[in-house]
Amino acid sequence: MKLNAPVLDIDELLRDMSITIIVCTGAGGVGKTTTAAALALRAAEQGRDVCVLTIDPAKRLAQAMGLSVLDNTPRKVDGVTGPGGKGSLYAMMLDMKRTFDEVVEGHADPERAQAILDNPFYQALSSSFAGTQEYMAMEKLGQLRAQANAEDGWDLIIVDTPPSRSALDFLDAPERLGSFLDGRFIRILTAPARGAGRGIGKLAAFSFGLFTNVLNKILGSQVLADVGSFVAAIDTTFGGFRERADATYTLLQDAGTSFVVIAAPERDALREAAFFVERLKSDAMPLAGLVLNRVQADNDPELSAEQATASAERLEKLGADERLTAALLRLHADRRRIYTRQLHLAERFTAAHPGVAATTVPALPEDVNDLAGLRAIGELLARKRELKSRSK
Amino acid sequence: MKDISWPGVALHVISGKGGTGKTTVAAAMSLALAHQGKRTLLMEVEDRQGIAQLFDTPPLPYEERKIAVAPGGGEVWALALNAQEALLDYLDSFYNLRRAGSALRRMGAVDFATTIAPGLRDVLLTGKACEVVRRIDKRAPNAYSAVVLDAPPTGRIARFLNVNSEVSGLAKVGPIRNHADLVMSVISSPRTAVHLVTLLEEMPVQETVDGITELRAANLPVGGIFVNMTRPPMLTSEQLHEARTGTLPSKDIEHALKEVGLADRSSALVTALMREANDHALRVDLEARESERIVELGLPTFFLPLLSEGIDLGGLYQLANLLREGGVR
Known part of the structure; x- marks a missing residue:
C-alpha cells in the first residue's frame, strides 16, 4: 500500500543495539502476537539474543515456537541462529497467576506467603481481576529485563500485550491496580481498628460508613474481611504495588524502549492505534511506528475498479470465450475496491499523525503456523519497496 | 442458508x-x-x-x-x-x-x-x-x-x-x-x-x-x-484449479485484454491478474477447509459476505x- 508516511525501517530498528525492549501493541485481532513473534525471529536471525514474551498465542503459533509447556520461563527455540552462529531466540507465554504467586513468594517469608496465597481475595485478584494480566505482563517484563542485564542475558526483549478492550489498558491498568491496592480507600475501609475514616471529616466519614454498609449488604461481610486480611498481609511484605508499577512504567519511557503500534486497515483498529500514538506522545514514550497488517495485496497494477468492471462488461458481451478474462477483471475490481477503502482509512490516520513511520503487511491467503511462515512475515515487515511516499 | x-x-x-x-x-x-x-x-x-x-x-x-x-x-x-x-x-x-x-x-x-x-x-x-x-x-x-x-x-x-x-x-x-x-x-x-x-x-x-x-x-x-x-468464489472450480496450479491460459487472457483496449499494458496486467487469481484460489481453499470445520459443529450457521x-x-x-x-x- 502506498502510504503517505515515512517508512518504518524494521531492520534498522532491530539492528539498533541501543534498543533493548520493543513493545507490540494494538487492538484485539490485528495480529499483535504474530507480529511480535516475527520481529523476534528476524532479530535473532540477524544476530541478536532475543526473548519474546507472548501473552495468549494461538495454539499452532505457540507450537511453531516450540512452546508446548506453559511454565512461565523463557525456553530456547531450536534451530534459530544468526550469521556466524551469533543470535538466539527464547520464547515464553505469560502465566499471569504463576507470575503473581512468584512475586508474593519472592517478597514474603514462606509462612506469610502461604497466608497470602490462601486468601480468597488474593485468589480472585490473581486469576480474574481486570488489569491483572496487564500488571503481570509489566511485572514479567521487569523481571526479564533484570535477567537480561545479568551476564549472558538477552540484548532484546520483545513484548506482546494482552488482548484488552483498549490498547491503552496496557499502560493504565498496572497503575490503576497499583494505586487501588495502595490506596487510602482500601486501607481505611479494611482497617476498622483504626476507626473507619477517622480524621477525614464528618461528612466523608458518614459516606464511608454508608459505603461499607452498602458493600457489606450486597457482597456479604466476608468479602471486606478477606480484602482486609489480604491488605494487612501484604502491607509489610512488599514495597508497594504502585511503586512496582511505577518502576516498570519508567522503564517504558526509557530511550532503550520502542513501541510498535499494530493495526488492521479497519476503522476500529485504526482508531485504537490513533489513541495509542497520541498517548505515547503525551507520555514521552518512544514510538517506532505503525505496522498496518492484513492490507489487501498492494502490488496490483494501476487499473481502477471502474475500468476493470467496464472492460469485464464488454468482454461478457463478446461471448463465452472471454468469460475467464471477464471473471479475472471482476475479481480485480473487487480487490481494488477493498484496497481503495483500506487506503482511504489508512490515509485518514497518516494525515492526522504526520511523521509516524509506517509499514504494511499484505493479507496472506493462509495462516501462519511455523517458523518459515514467521520468517516470511518478517521479510514482508522489513520490505521498503512499496512504501516510497507518493511523489506529487 | x-x-x-x-x-x-x-x-x-x-x-x-x-x-x-x-x-x-x-x-x-x-x-x-x-x-x-x-x-x-x-x-x-x-x-x-x-x-x-x-x-x-x-x-x-x-x-x-x-x-x-x-x-x-x-x-x-x-x-x-x-x-x-x-x-x-x-x-x-x-x-x-x-x-x-x-x-x-x-x-x-x-x-x-x-x-x-x-x-x-x-x-x-x-x-x-x-x-x-x-x-x-x-x-x-x-x-x-x-x-x-x-x-x-x-x-x-x-x-x-x-x-x-x-x-x-x-x-x-x-x-x-x-x-x-x-x-x-x-x-x-x-x-x-x-x-x-x-x-x-x-x-x-x-x-x-x-x-x-x-x-x-x-x-x-x-x-x-x-x-x-x-x-464467495468468483471463478468456476475449473478456473480455480488452473489458478492454483498456475496453468491459466495466459495467451488467451492477453488476447482478450487487447480486445477491450488494454493492449498497452496487457502483459503486466496478465501477470497481475494471474497472481490475483492464485491468491483468490488459495483463499477459497482456506475458506472451504475452515467452512467444513464449522459445518461439522452441526449448529445453525449463517454466511455473511x-x-x-x-x-x-x-x-x-x-x-x-x-x-x-x-x-x-
Whole structure:
C-alpha cells in the first residue's frame, strides 16, 4: 500500500543495539502476537539474543515456537541462529497467576506467603481481576529485563500485550491496580481498628460508613474481611504495588524502549492505534511506528475498479470465450475496491499523525503456523519497496 | 442458508474473536429482529461506543434510545451499559438508594466496589440485560420483543455469562447471590441463545470451536454461528484449479485484454491478474477447509459476505436482509 508516511525501517530498528525492549501493541485481532513473534525471529536471525514474551498465542503459533509447556520461563527455540552462529531466540507465554504467586513468594517469608496465597481475595485478584494480566505482563517484563542485564542475558526483549478492550489498558491498568491496592480507600475501609475514616471529616466519614454498609449488604461481610486480611498481609511484605508499577512504567519511557503500534486497515483498529500514538506522545514514550497488517495485496497494477468492471462488461458481451478474462477483471475490481477503502482509512490516520513511520503487511491467503511462515512475515515487515511516499 | 429461527429466544448474546465483526453482526441482528413493527434493544457492555459509531450517532448515554428504523416500521433501540450506572440502578431498584448512590459515585466508591469484586461488574451488566428481558413476562409497556447483547469476546464469554460461578467465590449468601441466581435463570434457559461470530480463518475458527466447548461445559445455551466477511468464489472450480496450479491460459487472457483496449499494458496486467487469481484460489481453499470445520459443529450457521465498500448504514441493512432471508425471526 502506498502510504503517505515515512517508512518504518524494521531492520534498522532491530539492528539498533541501543534498543533493548520493543513493545507490540494494538487492538484485539490485528495480529499483535504474530507480529511480535516475527520481529523476534528476524532479530535473532540477524544476530541478536532475543526473548519474546507472548501473552495468549494461538495454539499452532505457540507450537511453531516450540512452546508446548506453559511454565512461565523463557525456553530456547531450536534451530534459530544468526550469521556466524551469533543470535538466539527464547520464547515464553505469560502465566499471569504463576507470575503473581512468584512475586508474593519472592517478597514474603514462606509462612506469610502461604497466608497470602490462601486468601480468597488474593485468589480472585490473581486469576480474574481486570488489569491483572496487564500488571503481570509489566511485572514479567521487569523481571526479564533484570535477567537480561545479568551476564549472558538477552540484548532484546520483545513484548506482546494482552488482548484488552483498549490498547491503552496496557499502560493504565498496572497503575490503576497499583494505586487501588495502595490506596487510602482500601486501607481505611479494611482497617476498622483504626476507626473507619477517622480524621477525614464528618461528612466523608458518614459516606464511608454508608459505603461499607452498602458493600457489606450486597457482597456479604466476608468479602471486606478477606480484602482486609489480604491488605494487612501484604502491607509489610512488599514495597508497594504502585511503586512496582511505577518502576516498570519508567522503564517504558526509557530511550532503550520502542513501541510498535499494530493495526488492521479497519476503522476500529485504526482508531485504537490513533489513541495509542497520541498517548505515547503525551507520555514521552518512544514510538517506532505503525505496522498496518492484513492490507489487501498492494502490488496490483494501476487499473481502477471502474475500468476493470467496464472492460469485464464488454468482454461478457463478446461471448463465452472471454468469460475467464471477464471473471479475472471482476475479481480485480473487487480487490481494488477493498484496497481503495483500506487506503482511504489508512490515509485518514497518516494525515492526522504526520511523521509516524509506517509499514504494511499484505493479507496472506493462509495462516501462519511455523517458523518459515514467521520468517516470511518478517521479510514482508522489513520490505521498503512499496512504501516510497507518493511523489506529487 | 438453512431456514432457522429462534422464536422462543428473547436474549441474543453475540460473541466472537476480536476483529471478526461482533458489533456489526449484533447490529444487523437487532435490525433483522425488528422487522415488521417489532421493537428490539441493542446493548453493548464494553464502553467502546461501538454502536454509536456504527449507526453514526453521538455517543450513547446510559439510557435506552431509538437509533434506527427497521423495514416494515420496526424500531431498534440502543443502550450503552456501564458497570457504574448499572450498580446505581441496582441499588436504586433494590434498596431505594439512588440518592446515596450519587454520594458514593462522587467518592469513587462505585469504581472501588466493582474493582474489588470483578464478578460484581459482570453480574450487574448481565443483570441489566435480564431485567430488560423480564419486562416481557411482566407485559411491561416498555418491553421489547427481543434483546441483542454485543458481548465480550469468545475468550471471556463463558466467564462473563456464568455469573453464578463468578460470584460463588465472592458471596455465598445475600442479595447479590440471589441476584446472580435470578440472572442465571434467564441466561441458562432456552430464552437465551449465545451466538458466535467468526471469519473463515484458522484462529477465529479454532476460538469458535473452543468457545462452544466452554459454553457447553458451563451449561450455557449455544445458538448459531455467524460466518462473517466471506468471499464467495468468483471463478468456476475449473478456473480455480488452473489458478492454483498456475496453468491459466495466459495467451488467451492477453488476447482478450487487447480486445477491450488494454493492449498497452496487457502483459503486466496478465501477470497481475494471474497472481490475483492464485491468491483468490488459495483463499477459497482456506475458506472451504475452515467452512467444513464449522459445518461439522452441526449448529445453525449463517454466511455473511465481505462488503467491499465496508460497513456503513446501508451495509447494515443489507446484512440484516440476508439474516431475514436466512430465517432470523
